Amino acid sequence: MGPPKNAARTISQEAFDEVVKENMEDLGMDPTEALEDAIQTLTLQGVDLSGIVTCVPGEGSVKDNPVLQCLDRLSQLNSSPNSQIGDEIVDLLDKLTELCKAEGSGNAAIASRNGGVEIVCSICSKIEIGCLRAVFLALRALASLLHDLQSREAFRASGGPKILVGILTDGFENIDIVSSGFSVVAAAATSNEVIKELFMELKIDELILQVLSVKREVSIESLYDAIRVLLTPDDNRVLASQVYGYARNFAKIGIAGALVESVRGGLSSSSLVSASIALKAVAVNDEICTSIAENGGIDAVLLCIDDSSEQGNKTVAKVCCSLLCKLAGSDANKNAIVEKKGMDRLMKLSSRFFDDPSVLQEIMAVISVLSLRSPDNAAIAIEAGAGELALQAMQKFPAAQQMQRNSCLMIRNLVSRNAANRQVFLTILLNSGMEKHIRMAKQNHVSCNEAATDALRDLGLDDYNILCS
Known part of the structure; x- marks a missing residue:
């Protein structure tokens, strides 16, 4: 695995602050002008400023940033002797999540650059599974922090995959923990082949099948997102992804059949679109496509197409057509689709959404x-x-x-x-x-x-x- 192509240059917080200081002392700029010039100059030089706290000198300091204050307190509480997961840590985890999820704030980058992933992983490793709210909020915080290569590598280096699979296994009965846990799986495995491999070594596929089989009455959208991400070859640092083999294994242990059951739920299921995309990700060869058909997959998809036409649901129509196109790659499935009046049903759909x-x-x-x-x-x-x-x-x-x-x-x-x-x-x-x-x-x-x-x-x-x- 090689480094990312065209990787941006980075700068430390201390070096950035020094540039601003030099603008003021050497060039006589006022504080606001010095900050704006530093940002503009470094950006033009191709420096990645994500995670850098930018504040006007004299009007605030880096230490005043709410994300850093939150992380400092979490670190103190987590590292104190005989530390326990009390109400203050729970509240801080909730606050950190909201800060990181604020659109356009750049707070997730600030947090991950300043040890946020490592701190939350450490907290996750110490939480008793009985502290449901603390576990849930810690997983939410972790999902909000994993946004780029550096944060995902920090998650890997902190033993995140093993910690997470342990939490999912122990907290299997709680829907909130399962949902937030698989959100972390999806966030962590995005564009990271090594983390995908680690999850597979930890038998995440068997855990996925268990959830799909036992909790059929509940739609867990993050679970389907995790399947899609785990089976997507999206890491441009590797020449040959292993996800094709993962998909074959998913199908072999029964995940494809379980996903057909999810799709069979139709438009009444809030996760139909995610489940359909996940099933398409699993259908990587003729054998799997045929097995999906044998489990009623073609009937389920055609019915969803009919219903999307009746209800005017364009999103479902597009996703289900995309899935049907994948399944039609098998010659046996082509004939089955046509025999089930697939052409006429598609033409009816085209009239509805012309x-x-x-x-x-x-x-x-x-x-x-x-x-x-x-x-x-x-x-x-x-x-x-x-x-x-x-x-x-x-x-x-x-x-x-x-x-x-x-x-x-x-x-x-x-x-x-x-x-x-x-x-x-x-x-x-x-x-x-x-x-x-x-x-x-x-x-x-x-x-x-x-x-x-x-x-x-x-x-x-x-x-x-x-x-x-």
Whole structure:
């Protein structure tokens, strides 16, 4: 694992304060001007000032910062002989969380730069699980502190993963502890391959399955977020992530099946979107996608798509189409989706949300995958109205780059192995301006160039490299 690319330069609080002091003493600047110049100059030099306390000399000092005051008192209480988790520590943890969660304050960076993660990890290691409110607030504080590489590395170095898994195991019966605990898992594992690996070594997958299996009646959104993060290859310091193997293990022990049950809860579940995203993260190969279908996953997703159409829920529509697209990667699942009237249901959804290209592009992606290497499915898509959808959407949303690209990809898959579909496009849709819209997409959007070229070529047009005149 190498260092992050283009890592920003850093500066200590003492060095920053010295720059401000020099501006005043050597350059004769007034305090406000000296502070503003120091910030501007260092920023232009590429110095990362996150976590630096900036205050006008004479109007306040670093020690007056409420975050630092809170941390100083927590440190004193935590390090005192025979220290116990009393009301004062509980109140300070609550205050620290609120300070760090204040949007745009930079307080989380200040806290983590000044030992906040280490202090809270130490407190977490000492709290008795019976002190439910203290445990809950300590986990909330920890989640609010883990915001960047440095804070996550401090969590790792402090034994955070082991401490956290211990708390989750001991506090399994308490929903608040489970929810706040998995929020910490998600925050800590984001963009950190080493912490993901540590959690897996500590059998976090088995703990996740236990929660999903035992607490089915409760929606714990942070649990699904943790699954998504653990299975996302988002650490740019590593060349090859291990998350593919983690996903296979998740599926092997039964997490995929448990997530299907979560999705089966439908729109009545507040965590449907998070559960669907988590299930998509687990579905990394054909075998897993097939097993999800065998557990009723396709039926559950199609029902959610139907309900999202009825209730006008765009977010659910997009997420469930994205999940269905992933599941359709399996050839067996393609046929199952089509047999369950999937094409007609998708076209109904497109009619419901025809005013939103972000929904249409997801629908097109599903149809494109269903039609890939399947002339029969492509024919069914044309009969359901996929050709007209492409034409009308490209006409209405010429600036919707991703939708235009997905439309071109869909057209290519609809005609590439189906001569009858190609004839439909050539005799009807091209006469309605389809060719012009494909060439416009090729001309106006760089990301559409290859997809549009392929669509024009597979339509049988010889001049497929020519832009719209």
